Amino acid sequence: MVLAKVIGSVWATKKEEALSGSKLLITRVFEPDTSKELDIIVACDYIGAGIGDIVIITSGSGARNAQGDKDMLxxxxxxxxxxxxxxxxx
Incomplete structure (x- = not known):
């Protein structure tokens, strides 16, 4: 898991059907002890984060399983x- 700040959003009118209804946010990962900015990650948001929020992001199989039994997301x-x-x- 990483800490990141939400810096924007992605609008996609055409996307994989499994992503229908998913909110996509642009985030910038940072080091919490130095505030050094690192990678930019586009992440799905199911909990209602907004621009300016500091969020926790998980990736890989943990991300695909975050919504329960939707193991093919x-x-x-x-x-x-x-x-x-x-x-x-x-």
Missing amino acids: PIDAVIVGIVDQVDLNK
Whole structure:
């Protein structure tokens, strides 16, 4: 899992049928201890995240199974949490 900030959204009128109704958000992964910005990931959002939110993203088989028994979803990343606060012990 990684932490990322939602920076935009993707609109796709034509997409794989299994993605119908899915909200796609553009996120930028960052290191929580340095705030260094890393990769940009497009992630499915089923929990209602919005632009500016800090979110938790999971990828791979965890992402495909995030919605229960939909094991054939063609996704690689999904938002599984909206972060309220991050505390680091340095």
